[in-house]
Amino acid sequence: MPDITCKHFGTCGGCALLNLSYEEQVAKKRAKLQETLKDFWNGEIPVTVTDEPKHFRNKVELGFCHQVKWREDYDRKDPANKTRPLEFESALGFKLKGRWDRAVDIAECALFNQNLIPLLQSIRAWARAEKLEYYDQRKHTGVLRHLMVREGKNTGEAIVVLFVTDDFNEKTFVQAVEKAMPSAHIMAAVNNGLADTAAPESLRVLKGKDHIFEKIVLTDESGKTVREVTFKLSPQSFFQTNTLTAQKMYSRVRALVKKLAPRRIYDLYGGAGSFSLSCADLCEKSVCVESVAPAVYNGIENAKINGVTNVQFFCAKVEDFVKQQPIEKKDALIILDPPRGGMHPKAAKAVAESGVENVLYISCNPVTLAADLKILTRHYDILHVEAFDFFPHSEHIETFVQLKLK
Ligand SMILES: C[S@@+](CC[C@H](N)C(=O)[O-])C[C@H]1O[C@@H](n2cnc3c(N)ncnc32)[C@H](O)[C@@H]1O
Structure with a gap:
């Protein structure tokens, strides 16, 4: 029996074992x-x-996907149905299980902290208001590509990085992030490469700093703290x-x-x-x-x-x-x-x-x-x-x- 339920389990590529406790x-x-x-x-x-x-993860990388889906009102068996069976949708989230070109538009998630969903809602509303297209993996068109969110679990610091192919309204983006994560540092990264990775060609700060600090607290066998090590983490730094x-x-x-x-x-x-x-x-x-x-x-x-x-x-x-x-x-x-x-x-x-x-x-x-x-x-x-x-x-x-x- 699962301890955590998520309506995206089975379709989302983020979790494979959520059906188990x-x-x-x-x-x-x-x-x-x-x-x-x-x-x-x-x-x-x-x-x-x-x-x-x-909510244990300190980092997530999500994709913006402009993708086709079956129209909900389309009846495949009806021979009189002459309308197009497919329509486009925009999704922001983890990749759909087994697919490289489609994402799940996540509305709940057990992995990152509680602010993630309000952040995504705010960014989706901002993208709609700004009429910004999500990236199409097949045609390589669109402006919004990836969203990376990273936080220091022992420091409480957070950074939000938007990966794009072109210019966008930075002021309104900062306001959209601030609605959900008021103290987060905010950056923008340009990525025009064909590979579907959040790899920046250039990075710039929109608010705050270009890094966060995270700490690891080392304990001895009795649980007593024996050493603390601080890490400066930029968006690209590897960290567990x-x-x-x-x-x-x-x-x-x-x-x-x-x-x-x-x-x-x-x-x-x-x-x-x-x-x-x-x-x-x-x-x-x-x-x-x-x-x-x-x-x-x-x-x-x-x-x-x-x-x-x-x-x-x-x-x-x-x-x-x-x-x-x-x-x-x-x-x-x-x-x-x-x-x-x-x-x-x-x-x-x-x-x-x-x-x-x-x-x-x-x-x-x-x-x-x-x-x-x-x-x-x-x-x-x-x-x-x-x-x-x-x-x-x-x-x-x-x-x-x-x-x-x-
Ligand atoms: C699992 S990470 C471990 C990092 C580090 N020990 C830690 O705990 O944060 C593996 C590291 O090996 C590096 N790496 C991959 N191939 C390598 C190679 N052939 N020689 C040296 N480093 C390599 C990666 O860039 C990555 O930083």
């Missing part, structure tokens, strides 16, 4: 994870759940979408790092340095390797904001870094947190052969985790596996594996 969702994901990792780990895999699985459960994972990793007491940490696939900054006070030096330059800039800035001076940031692909800069194995620890596609086989082989005593692997995709473990377990034993449910109502789960050199 949260407990059932977690049980289903745990069973699937056990099955995927059965060649490597037979023990029970504990799952840390999201305490409040409603479930702040409150992610900080439990960062706390868990930190507690283990404290126990292992490495002198040097290799934070591979480091993003803007979340692991390095969470553990900077526990080691002499952390080396953070990340391939996306803006994330590296964010990391350098975040280190300054947090007064951290012992993290060295490298903008490189891990597979290239390990070739050019041999890993110093003495008293080192490797943290791996690759994207959904997993590690490049050359990177996995280099880590497997590094001789570093302890490796922690954090994964958002059990299938690629299993493929990488096949390589890593040639030289490493698995000591522990656990999971964190960062993604309630979806099929996804975050997994954490502790490895030790054989």
Whole structure:
């Protein structure tokens, strides 16, 4: 039995498991994870759940879609019906399940905070008043493309970014956003690319700042706060979408790092340095390797904001870094947190052969985790596996594996 009901379940691509209670969702994901990792780990895999699985997301990206739909009054079986069966509609929301070119015009949502629906209503009314067309994915016409909303769960700050192909009335847009989210920062981004991603060619501030701050609060095993790390997040910065459960994972990793007491940490696939900054006070030096330059800039800035001076940031692909800069194995620890596609086989082989005593692997995709473990377990034993449910109502789960050199 579901705990949360949503009238869009079944059609909206935003949630796949809302027909189950949260407990059932977690049980289903745990069973699937056990099955995927059965060649490597037979023990029970504990799952840390999201305490409040409603309104947990700190970011959503929604599409404006100009799309065709069947006319409601059209009777397909009536041979006398000569009118056109299709008409156009405008929708703002998540993609329709299994469709790249259609969106659900969402009127309720369990993922983002309560302000989302009034915000969407206000923006739809503004677009109607301004006679602005929603983007047509097939014809590549229209002005309004995407809407991104991001908030700091621990800071309360929020930012709204409108992605467009052309000019629009900025003053009335700001007023429309203010009706639902009076203190949000507001930006506009131009995106004329053909790909359906909220990737800006240019960004400008319409109100407030071009970033928000978010904090992760790190606790020890007794729940006592031991460290807080502040992150400056621009619209493009990568940040885990479930702040409150992610900080439990960062706390868990930190507690283990404290126990292992490495002198040097290799934070591979480091993003803007979340692991390095969470553990900077526990080691002499952390080396953070990340391939996306803006994330590296964010990391350098975040280190300054947090007064951290012992993290060295490298903008490189891990597979290239390990070739050019041999890993110093003495008293080192490797943290791996690759994207959904997993590690490049050359990177996995280099880590497997590094001789570093302890490796922690954090994964958002059990299938690629299993493929990488096949390589890593040639030289490493698995000591522990656990999971964190960062993604309630979806099929996804975050997994954490502790490895030790054989
Ligand atoms: C799952 S994110 C983890 C980020 C970070 N550890 C965190 O907790 O916020 C994976 C990161 O790996 C980066 N990445 C993807 N492929 C990479 C590669 N071949 N080499 C280095 N970094 C890569 C992505 O840009 C992304 O920032």
